[in-house]
Amino acid sequence: MIVSFDLVILVFLIITAAISLRVRDLLSAAMILGVYSFLICLLWAEMGAVDVAFTEAAVGAGVSTVFMIATIYHTRRRSSD
16 A cells, blocks of 8 residues: 555545535535545555455446436426526
């Protein structure tokens, strides 16, 4: 394991988690959570769990993000603000 690479990924994970909680736009939050899943995928791969990393990339960063964005595009606002 490369400790400096782990620390960089950890810092990026904390930043993306904080940003996804603070952002008010749902589309932005879905995209940021996709980035978060990709960073988790990188962390799993760096730790040697390549099968878990591949699953996280396919399901977490790929399919889940697409489903969240599609759901956001298919919903309507009830208020006009």
